[in-house]
Amino acid sequence: MRRAEHYASPMLHPRPFYYLENFCMALAWLRQRCGDLLNETEHAFIARFHELPRESAALLVRMIGRKGDLFRASKLGYSEIGCPSDAAAALIELGWVDREPPAQADWWPDPSDVIYRLMIRPLCDRLRLVFFGNFRQDWSQFVLADLGIFKYEKVPCDPATRAFHTREHIDTFHALFLCSQQLEESDDIEGLLRMLPPPVADNEWLEDRRRKLQFRIAQCCERQGDLVLALQIYRECGYAGARLRVVRLLERLERIAEALQLAARIREQPADEVETQQVCRMWPRLQRKAGLIPQRSRPPHGWSTFKLVLPLDQRPACLEQATAQALSQAEAPVHYVENGLINSLFGLLCWEAIFAPIAGAFFHEFQAAPADLHAPAFHGRRAAQFAQCFAQLESDGYRDTIRRNFEQKTGIQSRFVFWNVISEALLRSALDCLPREHLAACFGRILANIRSNACGLPDLVQFWPAQRRYRLIEVKGPGDRLQDNQIRWLSFCVAHGIPVSVCQVSW
DNA sequence: TCATTCTTCG
DNA sequence: TTCACACTTTCGC
DNA sequence: GAAAGTGTGTCTCGAAGAATGAGT
Ligand SMILES: [Mn+2]
Ligand SMILES: [Mn+2]
Numbered sequence: 001m002r003r004a005e006h007y008a009s010p011m012l013h014p015r016p017f018y019y020l021e022n023f024c025m026a027l028a029w030l031r032q033r034c035g036d037l038l039n040e041t042e043h044a045f046i047a048r049f050h051e052l053p054r055e056s057a058a059l060l061v062r063m064i065g066r067k068g069d070l071f072r073a074s075k076l077g078y079s080e081i082g083c084p085s086d087a088a089a090a091l092i093e094l095g096w097v098d099r100e101p102p103a104q105a106d107w108w109p110d111p112s113d114v115i116y117r118l119m120i121r122p123l124c125d126r127l128r129l130v131f132f133g134n135f136r137q138d139w140s141q142f143v144l145a146d147l148g149i150f151k152y153e154k155v156p157c158d159p160a161t162r163a164f165h166t167r168e169h170i171d172t173f174h175a176l177f178l179c180s181q182q183l184e185e186s187d188d189i190e191g192l193l194r195m196l197p198p199p200v201a202d203n204e205w206l207e208d209r210r211r212k213l214q215f216r217i218a219q220c221c222e223r224q225g226d227l228v229l230a231l232q233i234y235r236e237c238g239y240a241g242a243r244l245r246v247v248r249l250l251e252r253l254e255r256i257a258e259a260l261q262l263a264a265r266i267r268e269q270p271a272d273e274v275e276t277q278q279v280c281r282m283w284p285r286l287q288r289k290a291g292l293i294p295q296r297s298r299p300p301h302g303w304s305t306f307k308l309v310l311p312l313d314q315r316p317a318c319l320e321q322a323t324a325q326a327l328s329q330a331e332a333p334v335h336y337v338e339n340g341l342i343n344s345l346f347g348l349l350c351w352e353a354i355f356a357p358i359a360g361a362f363f364h365e366f367q368a369a370p371a372d373l374h375a376p377a378f379h380g381r382r383a384a385q386f387a388q389c390f391a392q393l394e395s396d397g398y399r400d401t402i403r404r405n406f407e408q409k410t411g412i413q414s415r416f417v418f419w420n421v422i423s424e425a426l427l428r429s430a431l432d433c434l435p436r437e438h439l440a441a442c443f444g445r446i447l448a449n450i451r452s453n454a455c456g457l458p459d460l461v462q463f464w465p466a467q468r469r470y471r472l473i474e475v476k477g478p479g480d481r482l483q484d485n486q487i488r489w490l491s492f493c494v495a496h497g498i499p500v501s502v503c504q505v506s507w
Numbered sequence: 508t509c510a511t512t513c514t515t516c517g
Numbered sequence: 518t519t520c521a522c523a524c525t526t527t528c529g530c
Numbered sequence: 531g532a533a534a535g536t537g538t539g540t541c542t543c544g545a546a547g548a549a550t551g552a553g554t
Binding site: 134135136137177285288319338339455456477479480481483485486 | 518525
């Protein structure tokens, strides 16, 4: 690493200030597309930044790219910048960087060493949020994409599109983020509720995030044992799972009649499969508590179960992998793919639909999915494109599309395609063994509710290429039980004639 | 002192 | 930083 | 059996330098 004693060494890098160039590109993007969203401080920052000497600007960007806010001068040696204290002078002048008091420096063995503190981290984080639309990505995306480490689909996008449309939305997102961080470390429900922003009328995905956070606050309240307050929060909360929590809390509060009444309403008009599944589990219990005769028990599940005993000596780190090996046969190999296979097939077949240049869906060049992926209108906005993809399943057309996209899009980030799981051979086996009716059924289920149906698929897939046959296998070790989303997929498979079984592994 | 983990860079 | 999954514990019948 | 709670890996690469910390 280039450290202080080396900063005078020759610059070998072809673009020694690449990170500064990238940061400037981002600032230009922000000024052009989001100028109306930025406040005075942010505008002033951008204006002043461009007036800085190059070395000072570069040092600031280096600091922004690093972790924490405190830096020893001796650790800020960059060959392209040169002397850090020279470069820091202009930054200190602006108040963006501060020299830490010497008392702090006493800790360090070298008293001549200076400590700098970056003062504008919150401002930089806000700019990062406005650019990316999330806090997950950072400026290193630029260089990683340049180097081809991350590849992203090139989607033509309207220069008017951006992550946020109003300043209020930016501030709300930030407030939600802070509140959710607070939830991690604090149990003060009153305080958390005060931090929670009010409902967002004009932004669906922000309102979704708000509701989910409200739900999590209620869960926290429930854990603390304040059932009455939790009930009140759940009742106010529009989050998908909140109705069921209301039933559960009424039950725990021994208000059985009310619980039964709401449960009956949910049974009549379930919002989704999850509600149906959970309310069916609560129903007999509530009836019993109400003194009613429990209705007939649930019909038995339709999937088969078999046992497998692994030798005690080979007790590997990964149970699924070991099971795959044990079940594998020369003519019938087993692969540990979990959600990776079906989702990848879906993502490859529907690539054009997923990355269709719909207005507002793509705004920067580092997206692995459209911004509205989880919006209820996602499918509707691309109905024609998806219909075209699904139509290919009526003939053999889908095979070429999947294989072609596997070749042409290799490595390009997509929310659906697990490049580390699939291979050409796996794809060939899958296309040979999975009938198109099964693919159509699974893809339809994923598209119907991406958030809840893109996961929960069985651990293993076994192919019999010679017989053009396959089966899915969910592995369960001792003490591991089927989860709700796994049960829903198993039931779905049974209903559509997709061969699936559960393998109970022991030693 | 060595091994492990964290951080940085591109 | 988020989420899906496994693994563990507790409860009530 | 059902429910709730906890833990873990992984979103994101690999190479290489620094820091950490347990053990001597
Ligand atoms: Mn699994
Ligand atoms: Mn499993």
